[in-house]
Amino acid sequence: MKRNMIYSLSFQISAFTLTFGAFTYACIIADPDTSNVGRICTRTIPSVLLEQVERLVGRKQLSKLEKLMNRSLQIVYLVIVLGSWSIIFTYGYEAIENSNHIHNNHKYVGYAVFAVCMTSWHYACTTSPGNITAQTISLFDHYEYDNLLYTNRECPTLKIRKVARSKYDRCTKRHVPRFDHFCGWLNQAVGERNYRWFLLFLIVHVVMCVYGSWAMATALYGEVVDKNLLSATFFDTSSRTEVKADYIIVFHYMCMRYFEIMGVLLLMTVMSVCLGMFLGFHLYITARNMTTNEFFKWKAVHKWHKKETRKYQLALKNGTFLKVSKQNGPDQSVSDLDVGCTGPIGEAAVSEAEEDKHAFDPGPIPQNIYNKGVIANFMEVLRPLSFREKAIQRYKTSLRVDGCLFPYETANVETTKPKSA
Secondary structure: OHHHHHHHHHHHHHHHHHHHHHHHHHHHHOOOOOOHHHHHHHHHHHHHHHHHHHHHHOHHHHHHHHHHHHOHHHHHHHHHHHHHHHHHHHHHHHHHHOOOOOOOOHHHHHHHHHHHHHHHHHHHHHOOOOOOOOOOHHHOOOOOOOOOOOOOOEOOOOOOEOOOOOEEEOOOOEEEOOOOEEEOOOOEEEOOOOHHHHHHHHHHHHHHHHHHHHHHHHHHHHHHHHOOHHHOEEEEOOOOEEEEOOHHHHHHHHHHHOHHHHHHHHHHHHHHHHHHHHHHHHHHHHHOOOOHHHHHHHHHHHHHHHHHHHHHHHHHHHOOEEEEEOOOOOOOOEOOOOEEOOEEOOOOOEOOOOOOOOEEEOOOOOOOOOOOOHHHHHHHHHOOHHHOHHHHHHHHHHHEEOOEEOOOOOOOHHHOOOOOO
16 A cells, blocks of 8 residues: 555656646746747647637637736636635635644634735736836936946837836836836736835745745644554555555545645645745845846846857967957847746847957956945835936926926936026
8 A cells, every 4th residue: 555655646746746847847938939849838829729719709809818818827826826715714724723733813814914915916916117208208217328238229119218227018018117027927017116016926925825834734734643643553445454654644644634725735835935936036136236137138248258258268378369358348238138027038148249250358247337235226126216306306307398398318307407488
């Protein structure tokens, strides 16, 4: 019995892990521009299905379906979260009531955690990241150009000046200040004005998963201890023999007896690790005043610098190098790509006007000019610059001069002089 149980349990865990891993890779991690698997799962299959659906229901109904599909990850989120909480409220709270190892007050804590969870998700979904237009550009024009990740140029979509650290988001059809990424779970772009709500959303969900895992594990382990299951004898109905308990047999027994709770416990444990790592990444880039978009751009810069350094060291031996040092980085800016939760769709790369025929000393690695120190960096997120008095006054000054709309073109409001009457 024990050997069969081990094989069965190993097969179930392996099947779950492989299925979850394959889905995550094919639909989230794999780049459809370079991966055949990603392209088939995220483009080919959905395209074929949409064509068939259009034939059945018509174009008008398909448009409504496409709008619903844009919120598909939000629907998946609600199904998972509300379904898990329903199981906890129905079965988990009963286990807490019957347990001598966890206080009944944790039921009320659970209600509070659920309310905070849904509230944080609501605010993260509905709070605007900011919208740069010809009229609002002065409100978000806080940063200078580093001439590496960002250069003073025109947005090809909106035909307005592309503010440093901003990006046009094709999913939401707007130019987002301090653009971080587009989050499908929120169906919202994450930028300057809502990044703090996104961080709160992550923190709340990590706490929820860790707390929920601990509470359910404590309640179930209490039954193992109270009933002394590790010393019990189990009866194998298939072989009609008695089997002495061990950890694997008891775990299998608990899975069969509390199937719903164990399923949610496994899900929360896995999500605690995944969301914890994701939160750690965002706290790291926040501490360094980077966005997800900029993190992968900097990876491209470091890759360029490493390549040029190796080329220079090799050329130094052969004497075929330029003495000019490019200490400000490559000639052109880093490529601009759509960015999701797991990174850019495609590979960010440094684009240069033309390839150098000779190696040169690339100099030291360029520095992030937006990094002002950990405390200042976090304050910039918690209290966005566009909400501060300086930005508001700059915006008001740019709005009206003698009752006419006056486009704001410079970085400092002091340099903008009103026209005489």
